[in-house]
Amino acid sequence: MRPGPASACLEARDLVIEVPGRPDGRALDLRLAAGQRWGVLGPNGVGKTTLLHTLAGLRAPRRGEVRLDGRPLASLRRREAARRLGLVFQERHDDFPATVRETALIGRHPYLSPWRLEGVEDLRLAEAALARLDIAHLAERRVDTLSGGERQRLAIATVLTQAPAIWLADEPTNHLDLHHQAAVMELLAEQAGAGHAVLMCLHDLNLAARWCDHLLLLYPDGEACWGPAEVMLVPEALERLYGQRLATARIDGAPVFVPAR
Numbered sequence: 652m653r654p655g656p657a658s659a660c661l662e663a664r665d666l667v668i669e670v671p672g673r674p675d676g677r678a679l680d681l682r683l684a685a686g687q688r689w690g691v692l693g694p695n696g697v698g699k700t701t702l703l704h705t706l707a708g709l710r711a712p713r714r715g716e717v718r719l720d721g722r723p724l725a726s727l728r729r730r731e732a733a734r735r736l737g738l739v740f741q742e743r744h745d746d747f748p749a750t751v752r753e754t755a756l757i758g759r760h761p762y763l764s765p766w767r768l769e770g771v772e773d774l775r776l777a778e779a780a781l782a783r784l785d786i787a788h789l790a791e792r793r794v795d796t797l798s799g800g801e802r803q804r805l806a807i808a809t810v811l812t813q814a815p816a817i818w819l820a821d822e823p824t825n826h827l828d829l830h831h832q833a834a835v836m837e838l839l840a841e842q843a844g845a846g847h848a849v850l851m852c853l854h855d856l857n858l859a860a861r862w863c864d865h866l867l868l869l870y871p872d873g874e875a876c877w878g879p880a881e882v883m884l885v886p887e888a889l890e891r892l893y894g895q896r897l898a899t900a901r902i903d904g905a906p907v908f909v910p911a912r
């Protein structure tokens with residue numbers, strides 16, 4: 652039987668990612684479970700994208716393993732993993748002359764048998780995802796004519812069309828204006844609320860503080876710590892993480908951090 656979204660679970664066991672020239676540091680032993688919203692924080696070059704690629708099975712770890720729904724990810728067929736894992740990545744090769752609608756429909760490919768075209772239900776899911784990301788009016792447009800923020804929303808709409816149990820998102824708010832940043836964070840929270848699991852790399856501490864319930868902090872020396880967000884959002888730990896002094900306040904019950912001058 653195929654596990655439903657409620658049982659979605661991605662585990663890192665004794666996991667050391669491969670960052671060239673860096674010592675192993677602390678191995679990751681963590682479990683991304685249904686309903687959780689994890690944020691991965693750390694300075695440039697610390698390995699956030701590498702971690703996401705490793706969790707998605709696109710890069711081999713230096714040590715340890717990734718398990719999807721209790722099974723080693725490396726033992727699963729690509730297609731099987733693609734039905735469970737949705738990836739919003741930073742680098743895109745979407746200069747191919749496809750339309751926005753055709754691109755969103757790529758999200759259905761893991762479910763289609765070879766040579767079968769998308770059906771009415773696939774199209775309905777794609778249209779709904781484009782509408783949810785405010786790009787339904789661009790459905791006929793070629794992807795290579797989109798703005799940066801429109802492309803980002805299309806990448807998220809494509810994963811929404813895919814309807815994965817687990818979302819792995821690399822800076823999902825990249826290129827987005829303030830309203831769309833909040834809308835995308837709300838969408839990801841909604842996905843978690845529906846029993847999916849979400850892990851996202853973020854540069855914006857305040858989005859993380861407001862929308863994530865768990866955080867993983869990656870330090871440049873390979874050290875790492877993780878846990879519930881309220882435990883991890885300690886100004887001193889964050890200042891050490893970024894090498895930046897912070898001023899802190901509380902607004903609407905959530906901590907807010909700005910760089911101190």
Ligand SMILES: Nc1ncnc2c1ncn2[C@@H]1O[C@H](COP(=O)(O)OP(=O)(O)OP(=O)(O)O)[C@@H](O)[C@H]1O
Pocket residue numbers: 670671693694695696697698699700701702
């Ligand atoms: N193929 C490679 N060869 C050598 N070094 C690499 C390679 N790929 C990545 N790196 C290095 O590995 C480190 C981690 O890169 P990664 O993209 O995972 O960082 P990141 O935390 O996502 O950074 P950013 O916040 O800047 O997006 C960086 O120092 C990067 O230069």
